[in-house]
Structures are given as C-alpha cells and as structure tokens.
Amino acid sequence: MPLPLPPVPSTSGLSGLPRLAQAEAAAHTRYGQHPGGSVELFGPLVAVHDAPDSPLNSAWHDGTRPPTPQELTDFGTYCAAHGQRPTLHLLSHAAPTLLPLLGERGYTLTSVLHAYLHDLLARPAQPLPVQETTDAPAWAAVCAAGFGPGSEAIMRRVAQTPGTRLFLAGPPDGPGLGAAALSVTTFGAAPPDGRAGVAAALHGTSTRPEHRGQGAQTALLAARLNAAAQAGADLTGVFVTPGTPSERNVVRAGFRLAGLRLTFSA
Structure with missing residues (x-):
C-alpha cells in the first residue's frame, strides 16, 4: 500500500x-x-x-x-x-x-x-544580547526549561556532542532567556549541482515560558546565522513544526521554505 x-x-x-x-x-x-x-x-x-x-x-x-x-x-x-x-x-x-x-x-x-534554508547573504538584526557558552549543563538547563519536563536528558546529550556550539539569549550575568545550538559540517558534492561546501544546522532552540514574546528566538537566530557565516558556511538549514511561532520566527529571519523532513518508522 x-x-x-x-x-x-x-x-x-x-x-x-x-x-x-x-x-x-x-x-x-x-x-x-x-x-x-x-x-x-x-x-x-x-x-x-x-x-x-x-x-x-x-x-x-x-x-x-x-x-x-x-x-x-x-x-x-x-x-x-x-x-x-x-x-x-x-x-x-x-x-x-x-x-x-x-x-x-x-x-x-x-x-x-x-525544512527551511538560508543563504546567509542577508542576515537579520539581533534585538537582544546573545552569549556563546561552553557551560553545557547550564545551557541544557535553560533549553530544557523551554521544551518542558522530560527533555532534560536529550538536551544534556545535545550539549555534550562534539562540534555543537551553544548560545544563550540575555545579559551575560542573567539566567538565560532562551537557548539554541549550532553545528557546522563540511560535506562533499551532492546532486543536482555537484557543489561541495560547508553547511550549518540550527537546532535545540527554546525559550523559557516566562520570557516568550520578548525576542529571544529572533536574537538566537541572528547570532547563529552570523556565527555560521563566520565559520564559512554557505548553506544553513533548520527544521520546524508547521504553524508554530518558531516557524514564523524563521520566516522573519529570511529563511525560505524548501521542502519537508519526513520521518518513517517500521
């Protein structure tokens, strides 16, 4: 069937x-x-x-x-x-x-x-300060607070994965309004154009419930797009749930809808 x-x-x-x-x-x-x-x-x-x-x-x-x-x-x-x-x-x-x-x-x-793509040519303004951190436990705690109970273990796993860069929105001395991650990967030629390059993946994005609507996600998107460009990426992708505030944020940040990420299980 x-x-x-x-x-x-x-x-x-x-x-x-x-x-x-x-x-x-x-x-x-x-x-x-x-x-x-x-x-x-x-x-x-x-x-x-x-x-x-x-x-x-x-x-x-x-x-x-x-x-x-x-x-x-x-x-x-x-x-x-x-x-x-x-x-x-x-x-x-x-x-x-x-x-x-x-x-x-x-x-x-x-x-x-x-599935959304960004070519990194025109990047949005950053409305709030964002700090890159190496404190994986602190980052995971903020991220899990946004995703909700049950997400703590997977956020700790993401934070500890080699090659993952961690970002927190808000003042350096604050508790962190939201959290997000960036991973940059060098990859080989792929059809249809045979180009090789460097791609950045934006993931692990969440905002504490009490700080939603204050620009944290927009700031985290802008900071990671700038970091991806500085790392030499020529393509950035992000996957979002259709119809969510996160989707509206990535559209405002200049991402274009390119297709779907489909997950199948047997």
Missing part, C-alpha cells in the same frame, strides 16, 4: 535539499562516535546507535539514490541488534523514489517537519 505523503511546498529553494540532506547525514555520525555508540553505513543510509532508548537512534538518508532492498534489510538487522526501532529521516526531494520500498517493508510516516 502506498505511504501517505503531505504535499511538498512549491518553492524555488527545493534545489538546496540534496545538499542539506548530505550535510545532515554527515552531521548525524557525531551522535554515534563515543564509547558505546555506533555508526554504520548502508548505502545511502547513515545509521547511528547513540544509547538505549535514545531518540537519536536512527538513520539519515543522504539525499542521493534509494537504498537497495538488501541495504534496507541490513539496516533493519542493525536496529534489531541494538534494540532500537528502525527509524529513517529523509528530505522530500528523495521521497518519490523511496516510498514504494518503504511501504513494502512496513514503514509508516511518523513525523513531518518543514
């Missing part, structure tokens, strides 16, 4: 999705590169085991060709060996060629996020 797929947004930004997919697949390996973790490649699938019951246990499709039936079988075997549910992230430009195979293997669509 064909898998249901939400409509892909019509946008000129779609050509950037293959590059974003390859950058995300490359960045995904960071979560398995530690004692007890694991990273395995199954053709275009980059699979990671972080820890038992970790929400990071998944695979990214690198945006190129579909996996062969055997590669998808091997990915399922890998997941079974690590006691994790087969979970696969892909971007919507690759969905038409993957859906038949995923449907045959019992995968269902479990999550849809909007």
Whole structure:
C-alpha cells in the first residue's frame, strides 16, 4: 500500500535539499562516535546507535539514490541488534523514489517537519544580547526549561556532542532567556549541482515560558546565522513544526521554505 505523503511546498529553494540532506547525514555520525555508540553505513543510509532508548537512534538518508532492498534489510538487522526501532529521516526531494520500498517493508510516516534554508547573504538584526557558552549543563538547563519536563536528558546529550556550539539569549550575568545550538559540517558534492561546501544546522532552540514574546528566538537566530557565516558556511538549514511561532520566527529571519523532513518508522 502506498505511504501517505503531505504535499511538498512549491518553492524555488527545493534545489538546496540534496545538499542539506548530505550535510545532515554527515552531521548525524557525531551522535554515534563515543564509547558505546555506533555508526554504520548502508548505502545511502547513515545509521547511528547513540544509547538505549535514545531518540537519536536512527538513520539519515543522504539525499542521493534509494537504498537497495538488501541495504534496507541490513539496516533493519542493525536496529534489531541494538534494540532500537528502525527509524529513517529523509528530505522530500528523495521521497518519490523511496516510498514504494518503504511501504513494502512496513514503514509508516511518523513525523513531518518543514525544512527551511538560508543563504546567509542577508542576515537579520539581533534585538537582544546573545552569549556563546561552553557551560553545557547550564545551557541544557535553560533549553530544557523551554521544551518542558522530560527533555532534560536529550538536551544534556545535545550539549555534550562534539562540534555543537551553544548560545544563550540575555545579559551575560542573567539566567538565560532562551537557548539554541549550532553545528557546522563540511560535506562533499551532492546532486543536482555537484557543489561541495560547508553547511550549518540550527537546532535545540527554546525559550523559557516566562520570557516568550520578548525576542529571544529572533536574537538566537541572528547570532547563529552570523556565527555560521563566520565559520564559512554557505548553506544553513533548520527544521520546524508547521504553524508554530518558531516557524514564523524563521520566516522573519529570511529563511525560505524548501521542502519537508519526513520521518518513517517500521
């Protein structure tokens, strides 16, 4: 039975999705590169085991060709060996060629996020001070306060991942109005244009409930876009839940809607 797929947004930004997919697949390996973790490649699938019951246990499709039936079988075997549910992230430009195979293997669509891109050429003003920090526990505490109970463990994991840069909104001597993270990844050539480059991913963004509506997210977006440009990135991506205040913030910051991030599980 064909898998249901939400409509892909019509946008000129779609050509950037293959590059974003390859950058995300490359960045995904960071979560398995530690004692007890694991990273395995199954053709275009980059699979990671972080820890038992970790929400990071998944695979990214690198945006190129579909996996062969055997590669998808091997990915399922890998997941079974690590006691994790087969979970696969892909971007919507690759969905038409993957859906038949995923449907045959019992995968269902479990999550849809909007994928936004920014070319870093025109960056927004920063309405509030933002500090970059190396205090992972403090950052995780602020971030978890915004996401709510149950998010503490994953925020600590994100904060401790190599290559993750941490930002707090508000005065240097304050408690932090909100928190956000940035990861910069060098990746190889990707279709359709064959370009190589440096991509930045914006993630882990939250604002304390009592400080929402005060510009913290806008400030964190601006600070990270500037940091990404200074790090040499030529492409920045962010995934947001459709229809949320976060989506409105990224649109105001100059991001363009490029497609969808689709998550399938078996």
